[in-house]
Ligand SMILES: Cc1cc2nc3c(=O)[nH]c(=O)nc-3n(C[C@H](O)[C@H](O)[C@H](O)COP(=O)(O)OP(=O)(O)OC[C@H]3O[C@@H](n4cnc5c(N)ncnc54)[C@H](O)[C@@H]3O)c2cc1C
């Protein structure tokens with residue numbers, strides 16, 4: 001029997017992890033990734049790789065919970081495996097701080113050792129009045145993506161590096177198209193509910209920093225500043241510019257971040273700057289993970305969309321990829337049933 005052809009658009013964290021899951025549960029299919037940008041040039045590469053659900057709009061909370069839980073299990077398994085050093089996967093403990101009293105985050109029972117920070121702890125950080133302390137997990141996405149890609153190719157996966165201007169270009173070539181274009185969904189499928197929220201970060205070398213810090217304002221979804229000590233470098237961030245599509249690093253943003261983070265943590269002043277990174281968060285009213293039958297003349301094309309993960313793409317990726325693969329498998333079986341009835 002001819003193998004079923006499946007196309008995955010995108011080689012960010014969503015595209016790669018979806019492609020791998022599809023190979024795993026649909027071994028009778030050939031999977032091809034089409035992407036104009038590959039690691040290290042995707043948005044996913046810019047990400048701090050920190051597990052924390054946030055900015056997820058009105059996505060149903062039970063969805064966020066199950067996708068993030070499945071990803072948590074996967075990331076902590078990696079952090080405890082012998083791959084941890086290769087992937088920079090590690091547990092990190094630290095503070096979520098705020099000038100106002102925050103509600104308990106819904107993920108407080110998903111992370112480890114969640115508790116309120118004591119007054120003694122909080123007075124160490126200028127401007128903070130309230131806070132929590134907990135342990136979560138991080139990964140170096142720039143090392144994780146090539147690792148996923150290697151496994152995808154080992155299982156026979158193919159990659160085409162090119163830009164699509166429309167999904168109809170793929171007409172008649174694939175049984176199913178999985179659409180993981182990140183923020184570019186706005187252009188590729190004309191989804192106007194996708195908006196860019198630009199982020200710029202600085203990676204620095206500061207091996208003496210062992211504790212993460214996230215500082216919010218009144219809106220716990222907006223991080224005023226964060227400092228994430230990863231396996232190799234510390235990520236400094238806190239920029240979220242709505243509707244900004246500019247991928248150039250800006251000096252003014254870097255200076256703002258530097259000032260903010262060194263005020264919070266004066267020990268950073270002697271850190272060595274490694275690199276600026278800029279990326280566009282694919283913010284949407286809610287994550288889009290669903291099937292669409294796109295009419296094409298007298299036929300239709302089956303698309304499984306998976307985009308709009310905002311500031312939580314890493315935190316949700318493994319659970320979403322699993323669900324994408326389940327949907328693909330279900331759609332393939334339905335196709336077979338249709339054929340066998342003819
Ligand atoms: C500064 C910053 C820090 C972040 N930190 C975190 C964090 O700590 N934790 C967390 O969970 N999330 C974080 N995020 C969010 C996270 O990075 C994103 O949610 C995630 O990367 C989205 O992944 P994706 O695979 O959907 O998109 P992308 O990584 O953007 O991948 C999209 C892919 O689709 C391809 N593509 C798009 N359009 C086309 C087309 N027309 N033709 C061909 N190919 C196309 C692209 O080339 C690319 O390969 C951060 C984001 C930013 C900007």
Ligand SMILES: *[C@@H]1O[C@H](CO)[C@@H](O)[C@H](O)[C@H]1NC(C)=O
Pocket residue numbers: 037038039040041
């Ligand atoms: C990433 O982008 C740089 C700069 O545009 C380019 O030189 C490099 O070839 C790209 N890498 C990949 C894997 O596409």
